[in-house]
Amino acid sequence: GSYEEISWEQAMKEIGQKVRQLKNTDGPDSIGKYVGTAAGFSVLHPVFAQGFMSGIGSKSMYSSSTQDCSNKFAVARLMYGFPFTQPFPDLENINCLIIVGANPLMSKWSFLQVNNPSKQLQEIEKRGGKIYFVDPRKTESASIAGKHIFIRPGTDVFFFLSFLNELITQKGLDIDKIQKFYSGFEEVKLLVRNWDAAKTSKLTGIEANDLKNMVSQFVKSNGSAIYSSTGVNMGGNGSLAFWIQEVINAVSGNLDKKGGTLVGKGIIDFLKFGVKNGILMRDDKSRIGSLPSVNDGYAGGILADEILTKGEGQIKAMFVTGGNPLITMANSQRLKKAFESLELLVTLDIHQNETSSIAHYVLPTTDPFQRPDLPFVFPLMLGLQQKPYIQATKALVSPKGNQRDEASIYLDLAKASGVSLFGSAMGQKFFELIKRYYSFKNPERTDGLPQQALLNGILRLSRKKSFNSLLKHPHGFKMKKNATDSFLGKRIYTKDRKVNLAPTLLLEYSEKLHNDFKMELDNIxxxxxxxxxxxxxxxxxxxxxxxxxxxxxxxxxxxxxxxxxxxxxxxxxxxxxxxxxxxxxxxxxxxxxxxxxxxxxxxxxxxxxxxxxxxxxxxxxxxxxxxxxxxxxxxxxxxxxxxxxxxxxxxxxxxxxxxxxxxxxx
Structure with missing residues (x-):
């Protein structure tokens, strides 16, 4: 079919009518939302997208994270009590860094914000530190620093198991920290006892002596860490692998230690704030497959099933915001058929991409140059930065044509759908009021919310500098350095306030590893x-x-x-x-x-x-x-x-x- 241009008013009216109808006849969970990676590179976009779904009362949230990183969030919640507790290597002081399934020269690190990644890697070596890259490909990063070690794809978890086994053998444990801050070590010790380096080398391809030498360097260095990213996350056993990685960093005494791994703070203590307010802490399971929600969302890999499988809770409408799931998700040919069966598909994006090309409505949003902004959520709220700083940017150019910012779009969608953003009638009225006031004061601007004022409000609530004061520091305003000894015993949110090294779910799931190992060997x-x-x-x-x-x-x-x-x-x-x-x-x-x-x-x-x-x-x-x-x-x-x-x-x-x-x- 073909598309025709309509007004924003008509689009809002028609979309709102369909949302109201489906909410009344099929329930709020019949309306789904997919939030893409691009949404995360704006502060207000994901907040208002979530606010719209909260107003509808739908749990049918999906995101790109289950394609690349949700294993880290799921494991962090089980071990530390909150999914956004994400320890990162102290690159400025580290003396032994093992990088598995990551290519920071190309990705600019994942989660962690690092200035000039290549220089940072070379600086570690200049001061006598050791770097190991464990990867099926000698990456661009391994070509400028460190030693590269090949590993068979998808076998990372077995490398980590034998690494922990050897760490115990070499007595590279911090017994005082284990006794004071951790629970479950004996269970993990029992798990890894049969996974020695000689056994796993048959599958991983990493020679036993190479692994033992790596562990020896890890133990004797003053400040060591293992870091992994998408190559491990997406490899089939991402949760189990990341779990054992975090156990290694913890029991070796490197968690919350100078030169080891740190847990940062952003403009607020988001860990404390999130736990207190139940943010990202849903405990429900999906209708299809009974998979746990992670960060208040379900697995993208079941989205086609949730659309195509009839019954209570079947998804009949989707909003796709800042993403292109028909390119990024698994078996996306099947997902395309599912999307084509929807009664309503609405996309918000700057391109009419594959997903937008089959949508009923395409809503044009602003691009990064057309909005004021603060940093990505990881540095802003979690302090995931090598050198902590905060920065503000004004919009460089004005929106063109019918472009609108996402926060304003979701405010209008909520009103048209007969719901309130964040489920708060007072909040909805407040945002509508400031939108009208802003439009009255700025008639030349596109009808929308005053984004810079909203961002300034976030800064003011955090008791940090104002937006305008940050603009006086175009290269960023330096914040306090990441502190050691600021996490263990202080910001753990498990029931006993200790790091849980042996969560029951992970122990039970690990029982499959022996069969996995045999299957992998049979297909070597x-x-x-x-x-x-x-x-x-x-x-x-x-x-x-x-x-x-x-x-x-x-x-x-x-x-x-x-x-x-x-x-x-x-x-x-x-x-x-x-x-x-x-x-x-x-x-x-x-x-x-x-x-x-x-x-x-x-x-x-x-x-x-x-x-x-x-x-x-x-x-x-x-x-x-x-x-x-x-x-x-x-x-x-x-x-x-x-x-x-x-x-x-x-x-x-x-x-x-x-x-x-x-x-x-x-």
Whole structure:
């Protein structure tokens, strides 16, 4: 079908009528919301998006986090009592840093805000520190610092188990801290006793002596930490792996220690505030698969099931804000069919992307240059910064045409839907009043909320500097350094106020590891697929910008080790069909000698050919690698709902045909 332009007033009226109808006939949970990564890069956007759903009374919240990081939140809640308790390495003082499944030179670190990542890594080495990169590919980061150690994709949890086993063997434990601040160590000790380095080396490919030497360096260094990111998170056992990683950092005495891992504070003590007010602490389970909610949301990998499965609570309307799930989520071809069956699909974005292209309503939002802002939520609220500072920015340009900011859109949607933001009638009236006052005082501006005033209010409530005073510090206002000895015994929110090293859910889930290990060993000769990040195309964000595509060309590639290409009688730019348990894709191959054998790497974020509003991106031939990943409750991490997007088995076959202009290239 085709689209026609309508007024904001008409759009709000029609959307509001449908929301009211579904809420009355099918209940509030029939209305769902997907919050994408882009929403998180604005302070007000995710707050007002959540406020709209709270007003409706719907629990059907989904986000991009179950594609890349919800394992960390789920485990943190079980261990520390709050999901946003996220310890990070003290990079300025660390002497041994082990980085697993992360490429900070390209990602600029994940969660943690680090100035000049390459310089920071090199500074560690300059002062005599040791860095290890454990990864199936010798990444760009490993090329400028440290020692690289290959690991078989998806086997990180077994590396961590044997690391902890060896740490205990080498007596690298801080017994005083274990007795004073931790519970459950004996249970964890029992869990890892049979996972020695010799056993796991058969699967991980990490020689026992290499692991033992790594542990020895970790123990003798004054300040050590293990850090992991998406390569581990998305590898199928992300929750169990991150759990054991955190146990290692804790029992070695490095948690809350100079040069170890720290727990920061933002403009407020968000840990204390969140626990006190029950923020991100829902305890319910999903209708399909009975998966736990994490950060007050369900697993994206069951969204198609929640839409397609009839019964009470079936989702019949979706709001997608700042995201493109038809590119980013597992088995997105199935999700597309589910979205096409919805009675209402509304998207809020700056592009008419794949998801927007099948929406009933596309609401144009402002971009980052068109709004005032404060930092990302992790540095702002959690203090996840190498060098803490706070910064404010004014809007650089005015919105064009019909663009509106997301906070104002959700305020209007709430009114049209007959609900109040955050479930507060007083709050709804307050925001409507200041919106009218702002419009009266600024008739030349787009009708909307005074965003700078709202951001200033957040700063004032936190008793920090005002927005205008921060503008006088264009490069940021320096805050207090991250403190050691400020977390253990002080900001733990478990029942006994101790770090829980052995949560029951994780212990029970770990019982599957012996079967996992056997299955992996039995399939050791099969290929595994991993994803690959590109800075210029920034996941799926910038494919519609010609200059960002110059380095990448008009397609992504399947990267393989030269010896694997030779074994399969493949030459560069030959086409291969890559097949998983759910789908197939076709791509040209390129040799990459920094890749572990029996591993194939495919950059993600491609496949924009059907995006109506992306005139540059839809001329590319790139393939959406995420259609190879399985969805549904049985395919997900049972602790966090994480999708298995990297490190899964695939079959590789030379193709006799060329690449088509489609999602899969077939």
């Amino acid at each position: 000769q099969r290929f595994k697929l991993i994803t690959k990040r590109s800075v210029t195309t920034h996941n799926s964000w910038t494919h519609n910008t010609a200059s960002m595509l110059e380095k990448e060309g008009d397609t992504n590639y399947a990267y393989m080790h030269p010896d694997d290409l030779k074994d399969l009688n493949l030459a560069e730019n030959n086409f291969v069909d890559i097949t998983s348990v759910v789908n197939s894709i076709r791509l040209p191959v390129k040799p990459l000698d920094t890749l572990l054998r029996k591993t194939i790497a495919v950059p993600h974020g491609w496949g924009h050919q059907s995006a109506r509003g992306m005139k540059i991106a839809n001329k590319t031939k790139g393939v959406n690698v995420n259609i190879l990943a399985a969805d549904g409750p049985e395919a997900l991490d049972k602790i966090s709902g994480m999708a298995h997007l990297t490190g899964f088995f695939v079959e590789i076959k030379k193709s006799e045909s060329t690449q088509n202009n489609s999602w899969s290239g077939l």
